[in-house]
Amino acid sequence: MNQELIKIGQRAQAAEDILSQLDTATKNAALNAMADALDSHQDEIIAANKEDMANATAMPKKFTDRLLVNAQRIADMANGLRAIAGLADPTARIDRGWINADGLQILQRRVPLGVIGIIFEARPNVTVDATGLTFKSGNAVILRGGKEAIRTNIALAKILRETLAARQLPADAVQLIEDTSHELAQEMMNLTDYIDVLIPRGGQGLIQRVVKTATVPVIETGAGNCHVYIDRDADLQMATDITVNAKVQRPSVCNAAEKLLIHQDVAEKFLPQIAQALMNHGVQLRGDERARQLVPAMQEASAADWDTEYNDLIMAVKVVDSLDAAIKHINHHSTHHSEVIVTKDIARGQEFQQRINSACVYVNASTRFTDGGVFGFGAEIGISTQKLHARGPMGLNQLTTIKYEITGNGQVRQ
Structure with a gap:
């Protein structure tokens, strides 16, 4: 095992011991100070990012x-930290308390997870969001970002660490691994003595590599093969607006829609208009046979298209026979992130919500709202697509667990 990585783990554990005991006012003041520091070091951060951008010539434009x-x-990063400072501190909360039949006082208290490791790709905002959320919830964080953003991440981590140190708080609450090799990332995935949970942030390839190879417990996040389903009694203008927003507003992110399903009863009327609106924004459409009959400009969709997260101005389109067929298709091909039904029939909307096996299920709203900040969490450390421990946007509460504190007066069990 890499000795420097072990030292990072040891420092993180030492920092977490202190963080778990900090009062809420101290944490909030530090978060606001970190936000102010980002604002005042804006030129330094942008200069570092320009170097990363100049070296990103091999990165796909999307x-x-x-x-x-x-x-x-x-x-936005600074305001995210301020928003986190304004949220309730989960570790200051006792979930519930009771006295059992033996006269024992039992308290269920919310506590930090411990040391959180995050492996992420070229998303510098993760450095700040993760620091804010882990710090407020009493956790230490070890960050390993991709090589494409290394200069930006180094600049951000330096500012955050210096701010903590200036307030006599442990700078090792946030540590950035500057070695971006795959070998070191693999060792980090096995740092079970020091990391309590690992959260991957990135494309499906990264996420699955971590899920399949890590020995540290993993919370699976991110991959978003998201669907919009237009039901038989949908409002055409609403369906068009939601579909275009979900696909076009920011196509490179995980909550952008990748697939459009449309009920056969309205496909002939609706699909040409929705398709034209998408194509007006430069979206390349790939359709099944029935969709291409209605919109001949579509390319033919392959079997692989239904399982692909494009992160680009590409969308696959399918005409379905029924609500039931749409639900079955989505549950089979989705990454269980975010799905939408557009319908005037609230009962059909509720059936869709109840039967779809995804973290976030919308009636008459865009998938783009799946976001920790939008949900009122201040920021997010990721969007969990699994069911154990956490699901959907992960904010402060999802970075804690529980423990039981039991107080007696001499009881022994008979």
């Missing part, structure tokens, strides 16, 4: 949007 950091995005 991913450079995630890498870019500008004044607005720095302001």
Whole structure:
């Protein structure tokens, strides 16, 4: 095992011991100070990011949007920290308490997970969001970002660590691994003595590699093969607006829609208009046979298309026979992230919500709302697509667990 990685783990555990005992006011003041520091070091962060952007020539253009950091995005990161400071501290809460038949007082208390490891790709905002959320919830974080964003991540981590140190708080609450090799990432996935949980942030390839090879417990996040289903009694303008927003507003992110399903009863009327609206925004459409009969400009969809997360201006389109057929298709091909039904029939909308096996299921709203900030969590450390421990956008509460504190007066069990 890499000795420097072990030292990072040891420092994280030492920091977490202190963090878990900090009061809420101290944590909030530090978060606001970190936000102010990001604002005041804006030029330094942007200069580092320009170097990363200049070196990102091999990165597909669709991913450079995630890498870019500008004044607005720095302001968004800083405001995210301030929003986290304004949220209730889960570790200051006792979930419930009771006295059992033996006279024991039992308290169920919310406590930090411990040391959280995050392996992520070219998304510098993760450095800040993860630091804010883990710090407020009393956890230490070890970050390993991709090589494409290394200069930006180093600049951000330096500012955050210096701010903590200036307030006599443990800088090792956040540590960035600067070695971006796959070998070190693999060792991090096996750092079971020091990391309590590992969260991958990135494309499906990264996520599945971590899930399949890590010995540290993993919370699976991110991959978003998201669907919009237009039901038989949908409002055409609403269906068009939601579909275009879900696909076009920011196509490179995990909550962008990748598939459009449409009920056969309205396909002839609806699909040409929705398809034209999408194509007006530069979306390449790939359809099944029935969809291409209605919109001949579509390319033929392959079997692989139904399982592909494009992160691009591409969308696959399918005409389905019924609500039941749509639900079965989505549950089979989805990554269980976010799905939408557009319908005037609330009962059919509720059936869709109840039967779809995904973290976030919408009636008459865009998938783009699946976001920790939008949900009121301040920020998110990821969007969990699994069922154990956490599901959907992960905020402060999802970075804690529980313990039981039991107080007696001499009881022994008979």
